[in-house]
Amino acid sequence: MESRSQRILKRPEWSINRAYYKSMGYTDSDLDKPIIGIANAWSTTVPGHYNLRKVSDAVKEGIRAAGGTPVEFGVIGACDGIAEGHEGMRYILPTRDIIANSIELVVQAHQYDGIVMIGSCDKIVPGMLMAAARLDLPSILVNGGPMLGGPEIHGRKSDTTSIIEGVGKLSNGEITEEKLIEMEDQCAPTCGSCSFLGTANTMCCIAEAIGMSLTQSAMIPAVYKERLLSAQKSGEAIVDLVKKGINARQVINKKSIENAVRLCSAIGGSTNAALHIPAIAYEARVDFDMESFDTLSRSTPLIAKMNPAATFNVIDFHESGGVPVVMNEIRSMLNEDVMTSTGKTMGENLEGYLSPNNEIVKTLENPHSAMGGLAVLAGNLAPNTAVTKPAAIKEDMLKFTGPAIVFDSEQEANEAIMRHEVKAGQVVVIRYEGPKGGPGMPEMFKAMKLLYGMGLADKVALVTDGRFSGTNNGTFVGHISPEAQEGGPIAVVENGDIIEIDIPERKLNIEISDEEMKSRLEKWTAPKARVSEGYLYIYGKLAESADKGAIIKTRD
Incomplete structure (x- = not known):
C-alpha cells in the first residue's frame, strides 16, 4: 500500500514537492x-x-x-x-x-x-x-x-511550590526575605x-x-x-x-x-x-x-x-x-x-516488573489508601459533578462543613486571604472562573498555597468552578459544573450559606431548600463577559463545560 508521504512525492507529478524538500538538503534517499x-x-x-x-x-x-x-x-x-x-x-x-x-x-x-x-x-x-x-x-x-529536587525544607526536597508557601510564611513573619531569596535560588x-x-x-x-x-x-x-x-x-x-x-x-x-x-x-x-x-x-x-x-x-x-x-x-x-x-x-x-x-x-x-513495597510504592494488599487518588462529587451545588483529590487531603478533612465566604474572582480571593479575612472553619467559594467565566478556567493554585503558608490548609475548605494545580493539597473541590457563568448553583451561593463536602460519600451540597435555590436562580442574571476580544473571547464562546473536558468541539 502506498504511504501518505509517497502520494505527494511521486515523480513526475509531484517533483515540485521533492524540489521543496531538496532546497533544505533532503536527498532522494531521504524522500523514499x-x-x-x-x-x-x-x-x-x-x-x-x-x-x-x-x-x-x-x-x-x-x-x-x-x-x-x-x-x-x-x-x-x-x-x-x-x-x-x-x-x-x-x-x-x-x-x-x-x-x-x-x-x-x-x-x-x-x-x-x-x-x-x-x-x-x-x-x-x-x-x-x-x-x-x-x-x-x-x-x-x-x-x-x-x-x-532542591535542598530539603521541612522534611522534603524543595521545589517551585516551596516559594509560594514561603511567601505565606513571610507574610506570617515565620521567615525572612533573605531566606525566601535563598529558596528562590535553590529550589529548581x-x-x-x-x-x-x-x-x-x-x-x-x-x-x-x-x-x-x-x-x-x-x-x-x-x-x-x-x-x-x-x-x-x-x-x-x-x-x-x-x-x-x-x-x-x-x-x-x-x-x-x-x-x-x-x-x-x-x-x-x-x-x-x-x-x-x-x-x-x-x-x-x-x-x-x-x-x-x-x-x-x-x-x-x-x-x-x-x-x-x-x-x-x-x-x-x-x-x-x-x-x-x-x-x-x-x-x-x-x-x-x-x-x-x-x-x-x-x-x-509489564512482564518482569515487581512492586518494591516501600514507602513510595505499596502493594494492592497493603495500599496507602483503599480510596483512589481522585474522586468525582455531585449534589445540589454541583449537579453535573465536581472533582477533588483525596490523595492530597488529610483523612480528618475528607468531610468538611462550614459557612461560605464568597468571591467572584481568584484575584479577589487572594487579596482577601492576604488581608487575613479568611478564618478557620470557613468554605472559600471562588466562582466565575470556569471555562466560559474565566474565561479559560484558571487554577486556584495561589489561594491554596497562601492558605497553606498561613497555617489554614487544614482548617478551611475551598470550592470553585475553576480548577487546581496538581501540587495543591488540603480540602478543595474544583470543576464545579455547571459553572457560575452558565447559571450553575454556585452562582447564587451567599456569604454564610452552609456548604457540606463529603468526599467518601461523593457529595457536595449547599444547605438551602430546593425552593430557595430555585428562587435565587430565577433572580440571577449572567454578568458581562470579562473578555471581549482575542482568543479568550473565542474560547469563552466555544468551550464546553468542565465535566465534558472543557473541549472545543471539532465535529458534529
Whole structure:
C-alpha cells in the first residue's frame, strides 16, 4: 500500500514537492523513506521544554537508524508555573486546543506517515495526545523528563511550590526575605518539568499508561543520560509503528483510557486529568463521562504516594520503578490486551516488573489508601459533578462543613486571604472562573498555597468552578459544573450559606431548600463577559463545560 508521504512525492507529478524538500538538503534517499513529523514544543520560556532540542536530536537519530526521515516543526507551549496567580493563567488551558489544532494542520498539510510529539508540561502533553487521537496515524509521545529536587525544607526536597508557601510564611513573619531569596535560588536546580506530581508529570505518566510512550520512560529525569537513550528508542519505535500500520486509535481506545484512569487514581494524579482524559477520549471517538471516571477511580486503591501527598518527589518514584511497577501491581484491574507504542500489548510491556513495597510504592494488599487518588462529587451545588483529590487531603478533612465566604474572582480571593479575612472553619467559594467565566478556567493554585503558608490548609475548605494545580493539597473541590457563568448553583451561593463536602460519600451540597435555590436562580442574571476580544473571547464562546473536558468541539 502506498504511504501518505509517497502520494505527494511521486515523480513526475509531484517533483515540485521533492524540489521543496531538496532546497533544505533532503536527498532522494531521504524522500523514499517514511517521512516522520516531529512536533517539538522546545522553547527557552518553559523549564520543562528547555532540553527538548537535545531530546529531539536523539529522536532523529533513532528515526534515521530505523530507516525513516525526520521532519521537525515547532509547537507552542506556555509554563503554568510562570502563569500562576495572575491574568496569564486564563490563557493556559486554551493553549491545549491550539496545540492539538496546530499539529493536525501541519501533519495533514504535509501528509506525514507518522508523528513523534515532544513535550513535557501541563497542557502541551494532553494537547499532543488529543492531536494524535484526532489524526489516527502512527504516533508516539516523548517527554523531556522532570527536574531534580532542591535542598530539603521541612522534611522534603524543595521545589517551585516551596516559594509560594514561603511567601505565606513571610507574610506570617515565620521567615525572612533573605531566606525566601535563598529558596528562590535553590529550589529548581535543573531544567525539566517540576519535580512534584503536578499536572505535567501526571500527564506524562498517563501517556505511558495509555500506551503512547515507551515503558518506564515517563519519569526519567531531564538531566539523566537515560532520557536521551529513551528518546532514541522512541525514534526507532515510530518507524516500526509506521511499517506495522499501528495507528493512534489502536492504542488510544476505551480500554487504554480505562487503564489511564486507574493509573492516575493509583498514583494520586492531578485533578486536571479529569479535564484532559475526557478530552482525549472525545478525540478518540470514545464515549467516556465523569461517572465512568469515578467508577474506575473509586475501585482503584492509592498504590503510590508522592508530593504533594507525601514528602517524596517524582524522582524518588522513578527510582522505585515508576509507572510500570504501579501498573503491574494493579494488573488484575487493567486491560492487558491493548496495543501500545512499543508494538507490544500492555501486558507484554509489564512482564518482569515487581512492586518494591516501600514507602513510595505499596502493594494492592497493603495500599496507602483503599480510596483512589481522585474522586468525582455531585449534589445540589454541583449537579453535573465536581472533582477533588483525596490523595492530597488529610483523612480528618475528607468531610468538611462550614459557612461560605464568597468571591467572584481568584484575584479577589487572594487579596482577601492576604488581608487575613479568611478564618478557620470557613468554605472559600471562588466562582466565575470556569471555562466560559474565566474565561479559560484558571487554577486556584495561589489561594491554596497562601492558605497553606498561613497555617489554614487544614482548617478551611475551598470550592470553585475553576480548577487546581496538581501540587495543591488540603480540602478543595474544583470543576464545579455547571459553572457560575452558565447559571450553575454556585452562582447564587451567599456569604454564610452552609456548604457540606463529603468526599467518601461523593457529595457536595449547599444547605438551602430546593425552593430557595430555585428562587435565587430565577433572580440571577449572567454578568458581562470579562473578555471581549482575542482568543479568550473565542474560547469563552466555544468551550464546553468542565465535566465534558472543557473541549472545543471539532465535529458534529
